Amino acid sequence: MTPITEVDGRRVALSNLEKVLYPATGFTKGELLHYYATAAGVLLPHLRDRPVSFLRYPNGPDGQVFFTKNVPPGTPEWVTTAEVRRSEGAARMVLVQDLASLMWAANLVTEFHTHQWLVRTPDEADRIVFDLDPGAPATVVECCEVALWLRERLAADGIEAYAKTAGSKGLHLLAGVRGASSELVSEYAKGLAVAAERALPRLVVHRMTRSLRPGKVFVDWSQNAGRKTTAAPYTARARRKPMVSTPVTWEEVARCRQVEDLEFQAADVPGRVEQYGDLLAPLLDPEQAAPLP
Incomplete structure (x- = not known):
């Protein structure tokens, strides 16, 4: 029954x-x-x-x-x-x-x-996303370094970024955007991934090619394509432990020195929500979405 x-x-x-x-x-x-x-x-x-x-x-x-x-x-x-x-x-x-x-x-x-768009406006992306994926021996620690660089670079374009753990190995960066198609957002995101690789050549790769990725952080910009999806905030993941894609503060990102610093399981989330509320709440406010430069 x-x-x-x-x-x-x-x-x-x-x-x-x-x-x-x-x-x-x-x-x-x-x-x-x-x-x-x-x-x-x-x-x-x-x-x-x-x-x-x-x-x-x-x-x-x-x-x-x-x-x-x-x-x-x-x-x-x-x-x-x-x-x-x-x-x-x-x-x-x-x-x-x-x-x-x-x-x-x-x-x-x-x-x-x-997806990075709402069902009523499929032709307009309302989010930009970067999936920072570390190639061993790189870990989330290296992802944090890249995330801080991307945060500043986005801020220079008037776009405020927020971070969450992937709930697997890496980190996701999200920001609210408006007035652009998924194609334009993808193009802009790719430009930033290329710029990150130029600025941090020891650390970043913008292409998916496996052979380029050991020890580096792959800045995956491709999830901005209209047909692609990304793990939602607060979703549990299919890992060995009940890991959750958990929003984190920029202080936590800056302080991260070991993998355990940014590993959160289902049992950790209620206490964090009590402490911080929803750290990604600004993404839900259309007033806070920025136009692409």
């Missing part, structure tokens, strides 16, 4: 609550659902009105991990969906608009990935 829970007046089936999803810590599916219920206040605003791709790992990170972009079979009729243009034609995707939809989606065991 799958227990049925009522969430905001909707009947949501929550299954296999005892199943261990994260073998390294024994963290169960029930604990994951509890995490999403408690983080909903800060997570939902970053999902709302954005078509969501699910990276699913129903048997934990060691099991099958697969992307679901289209509306999954069995989606309740009360979950909001929207038609989204794709190169291969229109497709329907899920919008996670409320707590009931979040809990339904979390029960599928998923990382939440979103």
